[in-house]
Structure formats: C-alpha cells, structure tokens
Amino acid sequence: MPEDELIAAIVQGMPQGDALVPTGDDAAVLPLTAPRVVVSTDVLVEGRHFRRDWSSGADVGWRSITQNAADILAMGAVPVSFVGSIVLPGDVPAHWAIAVGQGMAEACTWIASATGVPCGVVGGDVSSGNQVSVSVTALGDLAGEAVLRSGARPGDVVVHAGTLGHSAAGLALLSAGLSPDGDGAAERCIGTYRRPTPPVEVLDATQRLHALMDVSDGLLRDAGRMAKRSGVAIDFDDLAGLVDTEVYVVGQMLGVDPVPWVAGGGEDHGLLGTCAPGEVPEGFRVIGRVLEGEPSVTVLGQAPSGVTGWDHFSG
C-alpha cells in the first residue's frame, strides 16, 4: 500500500481532540487553557520494547499513547494531544500499521473519558525501514503549576497510584511461553503489559503533591532519580506489602518471588509522588517516607539488594 494511502487509512476516524487545525495541513494547531504547553516524547522499537508475537498492532498503539500520557500526568497536566511516527518494513502488512492507529485512537478515547478533556492524534509520519518503531510525542495542558521530581521534602510520605509489578509479571508469563486465555490473574497481568493503564483518574489530585514522576523504569530506580533531584533520602515500607493478589498469583504460577517485579518492574506507568502525611489524596497509597540525608533509596532502612533480591539498582 502506498504511504499516502496508508496514512489516509490510519488517519481515518482518528480523534482530533479540540484541534483548531486538525491533521492534514503542514502542522496542527491546538487550543490550551494557558499560554504554555507540556511536551514529552518516547520511542518504542520492535525487539527492544515489544514483540509482534506478544503484542498486537493495536496494543503497541495503545502503549505508545498511554506511556507518553503518563509523562504528561506526571507533571500535573492533562494529556490533550499526540503526534506519532511509524517506521514499517515492507514485510509488515499494512493492516498492522492501521491497527497501531486504532490502538492510538482507543487510548485517546480512554484518556478523554477519564479526564473529561477531548484528546486526539493530530499529526504523524509513516516511513519504510528495516524494523518497526513507533515514536510518539505527547502534549499537555497545564491549568495549575507543574509538579516536579525535585519537590520531595523530608517529612513527606511517599505515595503511589496505579499498578505495580503487573506489567513485569505479564512479561514474565509471556517470556515463559505462557499466554492463557480467560479472565484470571495471569491474563490481567498480561493485559497490563500489553495495554498499561496509567492512573489518569488521579489527575485532579496531583496538584496537592509536592513531587511527582512516572514510574517507567522500576520503582526503586525511579525513586532514586527523585531522591537525587530533590536532595533527599527515600525509605520504602516493606515491598512485600505492595504485591497485589494478581502479581502474587503469577509469582506462584511461575515459582518465583514477585517482589522484584514490584521493586524493579517498569512499564506499569503508575505515578510516584510525595506529600504531607495528612494530605494523601484519594487514589494514592502510602508506600514510604522522605528523610533528610544524602540522596539514597532504602527499603525498611536497608540497601535494596538485601531485602528485595533485586541487585540491579543504579540511581
């Protein structure tokens, strides 16, 4: 299929949010509530970030949108618009790329339903290449103040919203060749791996946090970044207490300790924040404390490797 036709098929029916000038001109024009914009970008590469036998085109499209949306949420802003580029080898069928677009559209509809703000994909590019990749840029509308990684204060509690370890548990199942059908714990973890659902519903509460970031590379590693930026020490509660039932069940199925999935699994795209102890917003759970001291991350006061079995920690 020629690129012009493929682009037309992908654009067909794509939500455009509130765009003043939608896709189709040299560039799109988007309205904002204030004269400023929030922007972030990520690329997903086949074999590195996804496998086509583990994720459908629509799954990859969903993930490309939601993981970028999580970065916008992590600033306390509303994801309002996306642009994306797809690189596609000649042997990948056009319907795979069209499905990427459909997954992007589904994710936009899901995000808009949670924020109440229209959201769409307003531009893009398609090119041939040797390897599938999907790069997406997200734009956010910031009504309040940006919530930064650097705002954690000693005395704060550390809070988290969203799933933890579900995506890693799902990936572990797929890596073990297990891909059950149904509605059990395994299926739901695989579902989170394929289609992460960042906690869009806590958006309004983010303005009450002192610091905030997206957990994309693992809880302990990302907490290390927050500790460094804020100049504080972060001490987590017992991570075993953060193993949700579904993640526990998958650990049992595979005969492995699920705590490393919670400690080091990325790509659930939950939100990690800090706030005053008496001001924990709905939707967040307390998972640790912010302390004075050199930037560091501990679990129950000990270095992570000793308590989690996970020794890949590097700030």
Next chain:
Amino acid sequence: MPEDELIAAIVQGMPQGDALVPTGDDAAVLPLTAPRVVVSTDVLVEGRHFRRDWSSGADVGWRSITQNAADILAMGAVPVSFVGSIVLPGDVPAHWAIAVGQGMAEACTWIASATGVPCGVVGGDVSSGNQVSVSVTALGDLAGEAVLRSGARPGDVVVHAGTLGHSAAGLALLSAGLSPDGDGAAERCIGTYRRPTPPVEVLDATQRLHALMDVSDGLLRDAGRMAKRSGVAIDFDDLAGLVDTEVYVVGQMLGVDPVPWVAGGGEDHGLLGTCAPGEVPEGFRVIGRVLEGEPSVTVLGQAPSGVTGWDHFSG
C-alpha cells in the same frame, strides 16, 4: 556507552529556548504568547532519507530540526521548541549520535538568530535498534492567525521563498559519486542537501499570504495538494526561469536538464504561498497564478509532463 550516559552527552549544552521546565523532568514546560500551540512531526530513516556516508551526524541533526521547523513556518508560526528520538544500532559509534545532537543545537541557534525568539530541544529519547532513525516533533508559537493550504483564491499570484532544486541537485551529485571540496555551485548544492535552510527570515511576511505550505515533496506535487485543498487551479510560469545559477551549473556538470530538480525535487523546504498580486512580500518571488477551475497544476497552461520532462506527477 550506556544510554543514560549517551543521553547526558547529547543533552550537555543543548539550547533549551525559553523553557519554564527544561529537559530532565518527566516532560518539559514551554511558554507561549497565546493559549494555543502548533505541532508537527517527521521521521528520518537511514537508507531511506539519508546515508551516513553522505551526511554527517550533525547534518542529520540539522536536517531533522530544520525540516520540522519548515512545517511550523508554513503555518505562519515561530518554531520555539523541539523534542527528538534517536534509534541507534550498536555498531554506530556514540560520537555519531552526539553529533546528531550538536547538529540539532546548531540548527536551533540558527533558527533563533533568524526569528529573534529563543528555541531549543527540550526532550528526547534514545533506544537501540537495527537501523538509525531520528524522529523530531516541532512546536510553534502562533501570534497571528494560522495560514492554511486551503486559502488560495483565484486571482492570487503564486509565490515562493527559499531555494528550489538545490537539494535535488546536491543529491544528484552525491548519487553520481561526486563530492567536490570548495565553495563552488556543486558544493553549495550539496550543502543545501545536507543542511536545508528554510527561509526563516520571511516569517513576519507570512501573515500577509492567503495560503502557505512547505515544499517538501517537490514543487508540482505540493502545489497539487494546495490546489486540491483550496479548490483552485494553479498555473506556473516557465520553470526554466526558476533554475538558479548554481542549479544550472550542476546540470551542466552532470549533463542533465535541471528543470526536473526545480519541478520535482523535494527537501529544499522552501515556502509556497499565494497572495494578492499587489501584495507580494519581500523575500518571495512570483512563480505562477491561481485560476478558477477544477483542482489542477499546469505549467504555462500545459500538463507538467509535457514541459518539464518530469512525469511522476500525482496530486
């Protein structure tokens, strides 16, 4: 080099424009003059859009920024910010990717010097992959009204700013194995191929145009898109009159007719517009007329293939 270190090396010294929150958090925050933003994206893939033996890393970085900036200019907006993703095979040296970043920084500095508005690269991503690709998203600040492709009116003159055919002439030289050193016509055309220089200096004049677009796929093809969007016919003057001396000289060197480079060569990223006959802004030259009629593109009243030798026209 680990990705974290590579990203740090690329970010080092990267201009940040007027960013309220620069690169380094989950997302950047940018100020705008009005509550709206202009956005466009493009991907460059090795072997498809560039060759590493023909373009340096810095050339690819420059081009990734300027070709996206041209899309922003083509809306009548000021390019103020970019984000970019680089996919890099393991056998490409880190210094090549660092050079991409340096070329991006140089392009931002060049754009800012022409617009008077600070401009930078405020975010990005780096991933390993099988093939080099660079995808960039540009953000623009729109003080006036967006100038669309759909605004051409019968009675308008067709105008152009920037180079025409220089990039195609440079590519033809490289394809012929010719890459002379020096400061002649050949070197300057190759220079335009490697580092296109869209006519940023005409930005203020764009608000006086009725229609505007970036010429990225060739003058006749892009004019066909404008004709279709505007519901008009576009008739060009003699294209031989648009062959600049440098392009003519390269045609002589290679023993070929240079008119097809003007008619069909993309990637000079000039600006194609229309305006009232008495209101041609400085920096633009008149190259045709807008007529009533079914959307079409002609040259001196004839179908392009008969007069240009270029028969690849497809609206």
